[in-house]
Amino acid sequence: xxxxxxxxxxxxxxxxxxxxxxxxxxxxxxxxxxxxxxxxxxxxxxxxxxxxxxxxxxxxxxxxxxxxxxxxxxxxxxxxxxxxxxxxxxxxxxxxxxxxxxxxxxxxxxxxxxxxxxxxxxxxxxxxxxxxxxxxxxxxxxxxxxxxxxxxxxxxxxxxxxxxxxxxxxxxxxxxxxxxxxxxxxxxxxxxxxxxxxxxxxxxxxxxxxxxxxxxxxxxxxxxxxxxxxxxxxxxxxxxxxxxxxxxxxxxxxxxxxxxxxxxxxxxxxxxxxxxxxxxxxxxxxxxxxxxxxxxxxxxxxxxxxxxxxxxxxxxxxxxxxxxxxxxx
Ligand SMILES: Nc1nc2c(c(=O)[nH]1)N[C@H]1C(S)=C(S)[C@@H](COP(=O)(O)O)O[C@H]1N2
Ligand SMILES: [Mo]
Numbered sequence: 001x002x003x004x005x006x007x008x009x010x011x012x013x014x015x016x017x018x019x020x021x022x023x024x025x026x027x028x029x030x031x032x033x034x035x036x037x038x039x040x041x042x043x044x045x046x047x048x049x050x051x052x053x054x055x056x057x058x059x060x061x062x063x064x065x066x067x068x069x070x071x072x073x074x075x076x077x078x079x080x081x082x083x084x085x086x087x088x089x090x091x092x093x094x095x096x097x098x099x100x101x102x103x104x105x106x107x108x109x110x111x112x113x114x115x116x117x118x119x120x121x122x123x124x125x126x127x128x129x130x131x132x133x134x135x136x137x138x139x140x141x142x143x144x145x146x147x148x149x150x151x152x153x154x155x156x157x158x159x160x161x162x163x164x165x166x167x168x169x170x171x172x173x174x175x176x177x178x179x180x181x182x183x184x185x186x187x188x189x190x191x192x193x194x195x196x197x198x199x200x201x202x203x204x205x206x207x208x209x210x211x212x213x214x215x216x217x218x219x220x221x222x223x224x225x226x227x228x229x230x231x232x233x234x235x236x237x238x239x240x241x242x243x244x245x246x247x248x249x250x251x252x253x254x255x256x257x258x259x260x261x262x263x264x265x266x267x268x269x270x271x272x273x274x275x276x277x278x279x280x281x282x283x284x285x286x287x288x289x290x291x292x293x294x295x296x297x298x299x300x301x302x303x304x305x306x307x308x309x310x311x312x313x314x315x316x317x318x319x320x321x322x323x324x325x326x327x328x329x
Contacts, residue, residue, distance in 0.1 A: 059157050059219035061139035069160065069212045071238075071315040072140045079152035081221050083294050088228045089146065090247055091195055092181075092188035100228035106187040107248065109232040118254040119174035122167070128232050132218060135163035139222075140215055142238035144245075145277045145310045151291045156236050157219030160212045170206065170254050177209040178202075178259035179235055180251035196262045202246040203259030203273065204237065205319075213238055213315050217245075239312040241275045272329040276320065277310035281329050 090100035112128040183199035215236040225231040230247025263271035290303035
C-alpha cells in the first residue's frame with residue numbers, strides 16, 4: 001500500500017475518501033481558528049490539491065470562500081455523511097427512511113434541465129451544467145428540521161436561489177414561486193402510488209424565495225448530491241420544515257396565486273403553505289417543541305428544544321411581522 005505523507009499526517013491513499021478529506025479540512029479550520037494557522041494552511045493547500053485528483057464527485061465551494069450571508073454557518077456538530085445519506089425522505093422512492101438510499105440509483109440525473117416559466121421577463125430552460133456555473137458555489141452549514149420531529153446538521157453546497165431569480169427577472173405579478181420536481185414512473189417506484197399526488201410540488205412566497213438563506217442546492221459534504229438527497233438540484237429552506245425543500249427539481253414557476261403544494265393537498269389540516277419551524281405551533285399528531293438529532297439516538301439521548309424558525313429568526317423573522325403564525329402554519 002502506498003501512503004501520502006506530510007507533516008506527520010499519514011493516511012493510506014485508499015482511505016482518502018471525499019469524506020476523509022472533508023473532515024480533515026474541517027479539523028484544520030478549527031485548528032486555524034485556535035492559532036495553528038501556519039502549519040494548517042500548508043497542509044490544507046496540500047489536501048485541496050490532492051482532492052482535485054482523488055474526488056471524482058467533488059463539488060467544492062469556491063476555495064477558501066466565506067459566505068457573507070448571516071446564518072450560513074454553525075459550529076454545531078455535523079451529522080455524519082452516512083446518516084445524512086441513508087436516513088432520507090424521498091417518497092418517490094419509498095416511504096421508509098432507508099428506501100431512497102436503496103432505490104434512488106435508478107434516477108437519471110443527466111441529461112437534466114430546469115424550466116423557468118410563468119411571470120418572468122426571461123422564461124427559459126437551463127441545462128443543469130449551466131445552472132452549476134450560474135453563480136459561485138458556497139458552503140452553507142444548516143440545521144434541517146423535519147416535521148416528524150428529527151433534525152440534522154448538513155453542509156450543503158449551492159448558491160442563493162435569489163441568484164437564479166434575479167437573472168430571469170420576475171414581473172410585478174410574480175407573488176409566489178412554485179417548485180415542480182421530477183415524477184418519472186419508470187425510474188421512481190412510488191410515483192403512481194397514492195401516498196401523495198405527483199409530481200411533488202412545493203412553493204415559497206416571493207420574499208421568502210429571495211431571502212439569501214434559501215439555497216439552490218447541488219451538493220453536500222463537498223460532493224455532488226447523492227440521488228437520495230435530491231440530485232442533481234434541490235431547494236433547501238432552512239427555517240421551514242424539511243418537506244418545503246423539494247428534491248430533484250425540473251421546473252420553477254413564478255405565479256400570482258399561492259401554489260397548492262403536495263402535502264397541503266394530501267392533508268390540509270396538517271400541512272400548511274408556510275410550514276415555518278415553530279415550537280409553539282404543534283402538528284395535530286405530534287408536538288413540535290423538541291426534536292431528536294439524528295446520530296445522537298440512543299437510550300440516553302436528550303431531546304433538544306426546537307428553535308423558532310429553526311434558529312434563523314434573526315434572518316427571517318421580519319418576513320412574518322404581524323402574521324398570526326398559528327393561522328398561517
Ligand atoms: N421530491 C421530494 N422532495 C422532498 C421529499 C419528497 O418526498 N419528495 N421529502 C421532503 C422531506 S419530508 C424532507 S425532511 C427532506 C429530506 O431531505 P434529506 O433526505 O436530504 O435529508 O426532503 C424533502 N423533499
Ligand atoms: Mo420531512
